[in-house]
Amino acid sequence: MITQEQMVDIVKQVSGDLEVTMNSTFEKLNMDSTNIVEILIEVEMVMDMDILDSNINLYEMLSVKDIYNYLKELEEK
Secondary structure (H helix, E strand, C coil): CCCHHHHHHHHHHHHCCCCCCCCCECCCCCCCHHHHHHHHHHHHHHHCCCCCCCCCCHHHCCEHHHHHHHHHHHHHC
16 A cells, blocks of 8 residues: 555655645645546556546545545555
């Protein structure tokens, strides 16, 4: 499982913003659904697993914590 620190580091890398926390919203970071997909692709490479599927709703992912919780749920399945 990816750690919260790894998650924040990936979002920092994709967003270019160094002030990212788990509670940062993508709106505040000026990120859109394309950026969220980019984050998920980076996470896939770190976790070495497929996480993008037809059930994913990018519009429900409003913060870094939302992506982390989604990944946690995937791990539990």
